[in-house]
Every structure is written in C-alpha cells, then in structure tokens.
Amino acid sequence: MKHQLIRVLLPGPLRQHFDYLLDTQLDPVLNGDPLLSASQASIDDSAATPHQVKLIGLRVLAPFGRGKRTGIITALPDSTDCPPEKLKFAQLIDSQPAMTDSLQRLCLWAANYYHHPAGDVLFHALPILLRKGQPNQLPQTIHWQLTERGKKVSLNVVKRAKKQLEVMQQLHNLMQQEQPDSPVSQTIDEQLLRPAGQSRQPLLALEEKGWIESIERPAALDLPEEAPSSALTLSEEQQFAVDSINAKTQSEDKDKGHFAAFLLEGVTGSGKTEVYLQAIETVVAQGKQALVLVPEIGLTPQTLQRFRARFRQPVVVLHSGLTDTARLRAWQAASNGEAAVIIGTRSAIFTPMQSPGLIIVDEEHDNSYKQMEGFRYHARDLAVVRARMEKVPVVLGSATPALESLHNANTDRYQLLKLTHRASDAKEPTKILLDIRSCHLNAGLSPTMRDKIRRTLESNQQVLLFLNRRGFSPVLMCHDCGWLAQCPSCDAKMALHQNPHRLHCHHCDNQRRLPETCPDCKSENMVPVGLGTERLEQELAQTFDDWPVLRVDRDSTRKKGSLDKILQQINAGEPMILLGTQMLAKGHHFPKVTLVGILDVDGAFFSGDFRAGEKLAQLVTQVAGRAGRGELAGEVCLQSRQPEHPQLQGLLKQGYNSWAQQELELREQALLPPFSHMAMLRAEAINADSAKKILQPMADCLKQISSGSLMQMGPLAAPMEKRANRYRQQLLIQADDRRSLHQAMAILLNQPWLQPANSRYRWSIDIDPQDL
Ligand code: ADP
Numbered sequence: 001m002k003h004q005l006i007r008v009l010l011p012g013p014l015r016q017h018f019d020y021l022l023d024t025q026l027d028p029v030l031n032g033d034p035l036l037s038a039s040q041a042s043i044d045d046s047a048a049t050p051h052q053v054k055l056i057g058l059r060v061l062a063p064f065g066r067g068k069r070t071g072i073i074t075a076l077p078d079s080t081d082c083p084p085e086k087l088k089f090a091q092l093i094d095s096q097p098a099m100t101d102s103l104q105r106l107c108l109w110a111a112n113y114y115h116h117p118a119g120d121v122l123f124h125a126l127p128i129l130l131r132k133g134q135p136n137q138l139p140q141t142i143h144w145q146l147t148e149r150g151k152k153v154s155l156n157v158v159k160r161a162k163k164q165l166e167v168m169q170q171l172h173n174l175m176q177q178e179q180p181d182s183p184v185s186q187t188i189d190e191q192l193l194r195p196a197g198q199s200r201q202p203l204l205a206l207e208e209k210g211w212i213e214s215i216e217r218p219a220a221l222d223l224p225e226e227a228p229s230s231a232l233t234l235s236e237e238q239q240f241a242v243d244s245i246n247a248k249t250q251s252e253d254k255d256k257g258h259f260a261a262f263l264l265e266g267v268t269g270s271g272k273t274e275v276y277l278q279a280i281e282t283v284v285a286q287g288k289q290a291l292v293l294v295p296e297i298g299l300t301p302q303t304l305q306r307f308r309a310r311f312r313q314p315v316v317v318l319h320s321g322l323t324d325t326a327r328l329r330a331w332q333a334a335s336n337g338e339a340a341v342i343i344g345t346r347s348a349i350f351t352p353m354q355s356p357g358l359i360i361v362d363e364e365h366d367n368s369y370k371q372m373e374g375f376r377y378h379a380r381d382l383a384v385v386r387a388r389m390e391k392v393p394v395v396l397g398s399a400t401p402a403l404e405s406l407h408n409a410n411t412d413r414y415q416l417l418k419l420t421h422r423a424s425d426a427k428e429p430t431k432i433l434l435d436i437r438s439c440h441l442n443a444g445l446s447p448t449m450r451d452k453i454r455r456t457l458e459s460n461q462q463v464l465l466f467l468n469r470r471g472f473s474p475v476l477m478c479h480d481c482g483w484l485a486q487c488p489s490c491d492a493k494m495a496l497h498q499n500p501h502r503l504h505c506h507h508c509d510n511q512r513r514l515p516e517t518c519p520d521c522k523s524e525n526m527v528p529v530g531l532g533t534e535r536l537e538q539e540l541a542q543t544f545d546d547w548p549v550l551r552v553d554r555d556s557t558r559k560k561g562s563l564d565k566i567l568q569q570i571n572a573g574e575p576m577i578l579l580g581t582q583m584l585a586k587g588h589h590f591p592k593v594t595l596v597g598i599l600d601v602d603g604a605f606f607s608g609d610f611r612a613g614e615k616l617a618q619l620v621t622q623v624a625g626r627a628g629r630g631e632l633a634g635e636v637c638l639q640s641r642q643p644e645h646p647q648l649q650g651l652l653k654q655g656y657n658s659w660a661q662q663e664l665e666l667r668e669q670a671l672l673p674p675f676s677h678m679a680m681l682r683a684e685a686i687n688a689d690s691a692k693k694i695l696q697p698m699a700d701c702l703k704q705i706s707s708g709s710l711m712q713m714g715p716l717a718a719p720m721e722k723r724a725n726r727y728r729q730q731l732l733i734q735a736d737d738r739r740s741l742h743q744a745m746a747i748l749l750n751q752p753w754l755q756p757a758n759s760r761y762r763w764s765i766d767i768d769p770q771d772l
C-alpha cells in the first residue's frame with residue numbers, strides 16, 4: 001500500500017480525531033532521508049522496512065487550517081468519514097514512538113476519566129520541545145579520544161605545554177583503566193577537558209599533532225562521584241514495610257512485578273524516606289526503575305541529595321525549574337532506561353519508563369498533586385492507576401494521609417503500613433493550646449509564647465513560628481472612615497507589602513502604589529490591619545534583637561537558590577527564629593528546632609469547604625512535626641481564640657489518625673467524598689449573567705440525563721465570585737456511585753450544542769474537585 005490512512009490526535013480543546021494520509025513511499029522518515037538519519041539510526045536495522053515500522057505513537061507534522069501542527073498517531077483506520085478531496089498528507093517526525101505504549105494508555109485513560117480532550121492530554125505528557133515537533137534525539141556533545149599514535153606517545157614530549165600535558169594525562173589514565181571487552185571507546189566530554197571559560201587551544205594543538213581526535217556522542221548523565229551512603233539499620237516497623245514492598249517488586253518471573261498499593265502512614269520523622277530508599281534499592285538492583293513523586297515545595301536540594309547519595313546509578317530530576325533542553329534530556333534518560341531513579345513533581349507522573357519497578361508518592365496528601373487548571377488531574381490518583389497498568393507496586397507515604405487514602409486503607413484497597421515511632425531517639429513533641437482571647441498580643445504573640453521563645457533561644461535552640469499570611473498586613477484601612485483597600489478586579493482585599501512598598505492582590509497579582517490619602521475622606525490616617533509575615537519579622541527582630549530572624553515565604557525565596565541558602569543557614573544550627581508560611585511546614589528536617597508556634601489556627605474549621613478541616617488538621621500536624629526532630633525534645637504551642645473547639649481538641653489529644661477516622665464518620669453521615677463522588681463545572685465571563693448562561697443549559701441537560709440520580713447544586717456564584725475581572729459561576733454535581741457520574745458527564749460532553757471551551761467561552765470540568 002502506498003498511502004496509509006492514519007488517525008491523529010492534536011493538542012488543544014478539540015475532542016475529535018483527525019484523519020490524514022501518510023505517503024509510505026515518499027515519507028522521509030520511512031525512506032531514510034539523510035537529514036533525518038539521526039533519528040533513523042535508532043531504528044533496529046531489521047525493522048527498518050517501511051511496513052514494519054510501528055506507526056502508532058509516532059508524532060507527525062499535520063496540515064491544520066493554514067498552518068501545521070504536531071500530532072500523534074493513535075490508530076490506523078481502514079476507512080474515513082473525511083471526504084477524499086479534503087484528506088491531506090501528514091509527515092512523520094519520529095521513527096520510534098516518543099511515548100511508551102503504557103504511557104499512552106495512561107494518557108488515554110486519564111482523558112477518559114477526567115473528561116479532558118485526549119489530544120491535549122497526550123501533549124501535556126510530552127516535554128515542551130517534543131510538543132513543538134523537535135526531534136527526539138539525544139543531544140550530542142563533543143568528546144575527545146586518543147588516536148593510535150596518541151596512545152603510544154610519551155607524555156614527556158608535552159612536558160612544557162602544561163595544559164596539553166593535563167589533557168594527555170587524563171586520556172592516558174583512562175586508557176590504562178580500559179577494560180578490554182568494553183565496547184565503548186574511551187572518550188572524555190570536552191566540557192570536562194576544558195572547564196568553563198578555558199580556551200580550546202590546547203585541544204586543537206594536540207589534534208594538529210595527530211594525537212587526539214574528536215567525535216560526537218550523546219552527553220553522559222552525571223554520575224554520583226562519592227561512594228554511596230550506606231543503608232541505615234531499620235526499625236522493626238520500617239523493616240516490615242520494606243519487606244512488604246519488596247515482596248511485590250521481587251517475583252518469580254524476573255520481568256514482572258505485581259501491582260499493589262501501599263499506604264505508608266508514618267508520623268513525622270519516623271523514617272519514611274529510609275523506607276523508600278531501601279525499597280528502591282531492591283528495584284534498582286534488578287535493573288528496574290523507580291519513579292518518586294514529591295510535592296512542589298518538597299523538591300529541595302537536601303531531598304535530592306539524600307537520593308543521589310544513595311545510588312550508584314543516575315538519578316534524574318524533573319521539575320518546573322528546568323530548561324526545556326534539560327527537561328527533555330531527563331525525560332529521555334527515563335524513557336531509554338539510563339536513569340534508575342526519577343524524581344519529580346506532579347507532571348512527572350507522565351514520565352515514560354523503559355522498565356518500571358516501583359512508584360512512590362511522598363506526602364501523598366499534598367495539594368500540589370492536583371492540577372487546578374487546564375487538564376485537571378490528580379497525580380496521586382494517576383500514580384495508582386499507572387502502577388496497576390505497569391504491574392508494579394505503588395507506595396503512598398504521609399504522616400497525614402488524605403481521607404480518601406485512609407478510606408481506601410480501611411476498605412482494604414490499600415495495604416496499610418504504619419510507622420508509629422520517630423526514628424532514632426527523637427520523641428513526639430508535646431502540644432499545648434494557648435487561649436489568646438483575653439491576653440495582650442505583642443508581635444502576634446501571647447506573653448506565654450514570648451516566654452517560651454526566649455527560653456528556647458537562651459538554651460541555644462531554634463524556634464519555628466508559623467503564620468500562613470505573607471506580606472506586611474492583610475488589609476489597609478482608613479482609621480477615620482473605615483475605607484478598606486479593595487482589589488478593583490476581585491472580591492478581595494489587597495494585602496499591604498513593605499518590601500517593595502505596595503498593595504498586592506494575592507488572587508490576581510494586581511499590584512499598585514499606596515494611596516497617600518484615603519480615597520473617600522482624604523484622611524492621611526491610613527493604618528495596616530492584621531499581621532503578615534513581613535510585619536511579624538520586623539516586630540520579632542525588635543523584640544528578640546539578640547538573635548537572627550529568618551523569614552521563609554514566597555516573597556523571601558523568589559530568587560533562585562535563596563531557599564537553599566536559608567535552609568543551609570537553618571541547618572548550621574545557631575539559635576534563631578524561623579518564621580514562615582506553609583513553605584516551612586513540609587518535609588524539612590530541622591534537628592535544632594525544639595519550639596514550634598502556630599500563631600493563628602482559627603477560621604479554617606468554619607469555612608464552607610468540607611475539606612477545610614482536613615487541610616487544617618494536616619497543616620497543623622505537619623508544622624508540629626518540625627519540632628524536636630533531633631535529640632532534643634520538642635514542644636508545639638497553638639494560639640487560638642476557640643481553644644475549646646472539639647475538632648481542635650480532638651486533633652491535639654488523639655493525633656491525626658483518630659481525628660481523621662472521626663472525620664470520615666462525619667463524611668459518611670453527610671454522604672460527602674470519599675463516600676460519594678463529585679464533579680464541578682465552572683464558567684467565567686465578563687458578567688455574572690453570561691457565566692450563568694454557559695452553565696444553565698448544562699445543568700438542564702444533566703437533570704434530564706440523570707432523572708434524579710445526580711445531585712446538583714447551582715449554577716451558583718463561586719466563593720470568590722469576581723476574580724481578575726471575571727465573574728465565576730459553578731455547578732456542583734454529586735453522585736453516590738462513580739459510574740453514573742461519569743456516564744452523565746460523557747453524555748453531556750457529547751451534546752452537539754455544547755461549544756468547546758475557548759478563550760472567549762470559558763468553562764471547565766473538574767472531576768474529584770479539591771476546592772469547592
Ligand atoms: P520522615 O520522612 O518520616 O519524616 P525521615 O526519613 O526524614 O522521616 O527520617 C527522620 C530522621 O531519622 C532522618 O534524619 C533519618 O536519617 C533518621 N532515620 C530514619 N530511619 C532511621 C533508622 N532506621 N535509624 C536511625 N535513624 C533513622
């Protein structure tokens with residue numbers, strides 16, 4: 001057959017496939033165009049005949065509208081509805097699929113489950129350069145090697161040219177280590193022979209003499225230089241956890257593991273990471289790969305260092321801070337099996353792996369696993385789906401598991417592994433509630449809290465204060481008439497920031513100068529109301545002027561590397577006060593912190609979102625977990641205006657797990673998730689009415705489809721109705737069983753009158769929404 005019909009998915013909001021033709025006799029990739037020889041070279045010779053090249057999963061360049069787009073072949077249909085005169089030719093970009101089969105299956109599963117256009121999901125999973133149609137080639141760098149003559153030459157002859165001598169020495173050393181049966185010739189990356197800024201001259205001089213020559217090779221991955229750190233002796237509970245996971249990664253059939261989902265519930269500091277490391281060791285020793293997901297904020301060099309220091313094999317990292325090129329390289333290393341361990345944030349769940357062996361989701365309760373815009377997916381949930389598809393175990397670890405995960409453990413869908421004690425000798429901190437209703441606060445601190453801070457600092461230990469509000473103060477007010485600085489684009493107050501001095505809306509990022517006088521009454525008496533981290537920092541520095549105060553929030557860590565610097569300072573161990581937002585709550589290990597103060601825990605238990613209590617309980621427990629992680633005992637003090645609140649009392653007295661089990665009972669009574677299932681349709685427009693008009697027909701349609709089996713709320717104004725000058729409406733749909741919810745959604749999305757979401761007609765669908 002000369003022309004092959006192909007079915008292609010394109011990125012974007014369109015839900016349908018597009019059919020194209022492929023010219024199997026003229027397509028450059030199939031016919032060895034020298035321009036494409038690099039990617040061609042990766043085809044196994046025996047398979048290089050056109051008909052044997054597997055087309056599904058290959059990227060094509062496809063004419064679309066007036067331009068061309070990158071698409072992915074998903075099927076080879078026998079016939080098409082497209083009229084012959086409209087059928088156009090597409091050109092292959094790849095000779096091998098950019099994605100593994102199983103990854104493609106995961107994407108299509110996710111598209112179906114989250115009701116998101118499949119083309120968009122597939123492209124979401126690709127590194128940006130591949131989305132843009134760049135070749136999927138390993139980047140080449142210049143390497144140098146000795147010529148036959150160069151191998152024989154005595155080093156004495158270049159003794160006087162010092163730089164040349166160094167090069168020759170390095171290459172000769174390599175030659176001496178040469179293993180006779182090593183298929184790779186002994187080369188050194190030019191980068192290593194010519195450190196930054198140094199001239200190429202010595203290399204060129206040696207080349208001129210005919211002693212060395214250059215070749216192009218793929219850049220090598222960095223390997224750890226030091227000997228690996230050794231595994232710790234595990235506690236009984238840790239050992240049981242590792243053994244349980246190993247039992248699934250090792251199996252009689254060497255190539256196949258088994259699916260199993262574990263919930264590793266370990267109190268903060270109980271050594272969950274050590275469990276991950278040792279379970280990964282087993283997998284890596286079998287030549288398989290491990291994928292480790294970490295929350296956005298958890299990906300610190302300290303975390304990385306712990307993984308890098310343990311393995312001899314390459315550990316690659318995928319996160320949003322990488323350049324496109326570096327990201328593609330790490331992705332390729334995962335895909336071709338070079339990388340043994342892949343660590344990444346949310347989107348790393350879409351990393352292809354040649355031989356997957358284990359998936360780990362650290363801090364599985366963390367909100368950053370949920371993508372809140374565009375393709376709205378939950379990476380933790382997809383991790384479990386992927387593990388099932390790849391037939392490997394998945395470990396979800398947390399000190400404060402999500403209620404969904406606890407429920408899955410309660411119902412035996414996940415196997416529960418518990419670590420109930422802190423590792424080594426560290427003890428659980430004591431927790432105290434401070435009633436601040438009738439006391440005078442100074443710098444937001446009650447007298448008791450101030451005393452405790454001073455005593456802690458005087459005994460050369462560190463204090464961590466938690467305040468989840470950045471900026472100087474959350475509100476700017478006119479003292480005379482009560483005017484409040486309101487964001488003109490949102491239903492929200494603008495926060496006052498000191499450095500730089502301005503008003504800042506944390507919802508739409510709108511920033512403006514401070515008014516000099518009150519816009520309403522012209523009074524100059526403008527006062528900041530309330531406490532943010534900037535102000536707390538200032539006031540603490542005055543009150544405790546003998547000790548340094550370090551602030552950690554999004555503003556103080558904006559510059560690249562600044563968080564690391566701060567973390568290093570903290571870990572140097574001098575007495576100091578750390579204060580910060582939830583950036584400080586997660587995952588860090590501060591052995592010198594013995595006092596943790598939570599300045600303000602009120603509010604969240606009364607919010608409208610049914611998950612607010614869960615999130616607060618997690619946050620409080622995580623922040624508290626920073627106390628006393630070294631040899632010194634820790635103490636946690638919570639300031640509250642509602643110290644008798646039963647939820648708060650329960651959490652502190654019985655700990656997170658009992659609290660969560662009770663909360664699950666309440667959810668069951670109220671038929672809330674995980675005992676029911678939700679989807680949220682959201683729309684926004686330049687006025688409330690237009691936004692409602694997008695959702696109303698959807699609501700009516702769903703009512704018809706479901707004939708009462710779905711509960712609907714809305715369309716209603718979203719909690720913050722106006723945001724960034726757009727009015728937002730939402731329609732919440734709830735069902736007792738997942739299937740009827742998904743069936744209804746699928747029928748709705750197939751309605752011919754439904755317009756695809758686009759820049760003017762904005763609506764979105766969110767399955768298992770996390771914020772209501
Ligand atoms: P988690 O991830 O549960 O918060 P970590 O893995 O960070 O806990 O462990 C906390 C501390 O305890 C780390 O300093 C770690 O090196 C140490 N640790 C973990 N397991 C052991 C063990 N079996 N023996 C001694 N120290 C351990």
Ligand code: ZN
Pocket residue numbers: 478479480481482483518519520521522523
């Ligand atoms: Zn005024």
Ligand code: ZN
Pocket residue numbers: 487488489490492505506507508509510724
């Ligand atoms: Zn705003």
